[in-house]
Amino acid sequence: MPELPEVETSRRGIAPHIEGRKVERVTVRDARLRWPVPSNLPALIEGQELLEVARRGKYLLLRFASGSVLMHLGMSGNVRIVSSKTKLLKHDHVDIAFAGGKILRLNDPRRFGAVLWTSEPVEVHPLISHLGPEPLSEDFTAELLYQRSRKRTQAVKTFIMDSRIVVGVGNIYANEALFKAGIRPTKPAGKVSRAAYAVLFDEIRQVLSKAIKQGGTTLRDFVGGDGKPGYFKQELTVYGRGGEPCVVCEKPLKEVRLGQRSTVYCTDCQK
DNA sequence: CAGCGCCCCTGCCCGC
DNA sequence: TGCGGGCAGGGGCGCT
Numbered sequence: 636m637p638e639l640p641e642v643e644t645s646r647r648g649i650a651p652h653i654e655g656r657k658v659e660r661v662t663v664r665d666a667r668l669r670w671p672v673p674s675n676l677p678a679l680i681e682g683q684e685l686l687e688v689a690r691r692g693k694y695l696l697l698r699f700a701s702g703s704v705l706m707h708l709g710m711s712g713n714v715r716i717v718s719s720k721t722k723l724l725k726h727d728h729v730d731i732a733f734a735g736g737k738i739l740r741l742n743d744p745r746r747f748g749a750v751l752w753t754s755e756p757v758e759v760h761p762l763i764s765h766l767g768p769e770p771l772s773e774d775f776t777a778e779l780l781y782q783r784s785r786k787r788t789q790a791v792k793t794f795i796m797d798s799r800i801v802v803g804v805g806n807i808y809a810n811e812a813l814f815k816a817g818i819r820p821t822k823p824a825g826k827v828s829r830a831a832y833a834v835l836f837d838e839i840r841q842v843l844s845k846a847i848k849q850g851g852t853t854l855r856d857f858v859g860g861d862g863k864p865g866y867f868k869q870e871l872t873v874y875g876r877g878g879e880p881c882v883v884c885e886k887p888l889k890e891v892r893l894g895q896r897s898t899v900y901c902t903d904c905q906k
Numbered sequence: 907c908a909g910c911g912c913c914c915c916t917g918c919c920c921g922c
Numbered sequence: 923t924g925c926g927g928g929c930a931g932g933g934g935c936g937c938t
Contacts, residue, residue, distance in 0.1 A: 637932085638932090693933095708931095709915090710932055711917085744915075745914080745917085746914080762933095789908075796932095796933095854931065855917090874931090895911070896932095
């Protein structure tokens with residue numbers, strides 16, 4: 636479900652409700668996420684004030700004085716603010732209840748998500764330390780894409796989806812940015828020109844920021860922390876449209892699999 | 907190291 | 923209506 640825009644939408648939706656509040660109770664109904672939810676999580680944060688809800692890549696970071704909760708939504712996770720009266724749904728695995736009555740609730744049918752704890756600065760955590768720059772920060776540049784791609788034979792699509800290169804570009808937005816940039820997803824990353832990376836760089840940033848503005852993409856059931864769906868779906872030009880006409884030239888879009896992920900492009904518009 | 911496949915898991919949709 | 927197969931927004935890990 637979530638790529639960077641959806642995680643950012645979730646962060647913005649939940650933060651105002653819980654920042655500055657004390658954790659009253661942690662309830663883990665099912666600890667079997669990608670990694671087991673630490674059994675001492677309640678002891679670690681109950682009674683502590685949540686200082687900030689931050690984000691790094693697709694990780695949500697709940698910062699406390701003594702450390703941070705790392706939360707990942709995987710493919711199917713979402714977080715919502717609920718009350719004690721809210722009916723429990725299937726797959727509501729973790730609750731963090733705050734003083735004042737608001738509850739942060741994680742629902743994740745496929746359980747590819749994670750809830751972890753680190754008492755060290757998050758930047759040194761093994762899941763975070765190797766991550767590339769944030770796509771909407773100044774650390775991300777066209778030149779970085781160009782330099783890091785030299786001599787690489789892998790497809791440019793899997794290259795831009797590699798979180799060591801840049802974080803937050805998932806399958807939807809990789810397809811969309813490559814279409815807008817006129818670059819064929821299967822082209823070896825090392826053969827994409829500096830000029831083409833300059834365009835791709837702009838398109839990645841544009842598609843991500845536009846999606847954030849619209850509250851993310853709701854394909855099936857994504858809702859932000861405020862319970863509202865995202866409206867970016869209507870902007871999708873290639874994702875999920877294999878076989879349908881290209882919005883520019885009307886030729887049927889081609890669909891292939893790249894790294895086990897569906898990849899859609901226009902054989903005329905993308906070279 | 908680079909690059910590629912596998913796999914974790916549930917739900918849904920499609921075709922028979 | 924039931925059932926099997928394939929696919930889904932991620933990404934760590936192990937192998938070559």
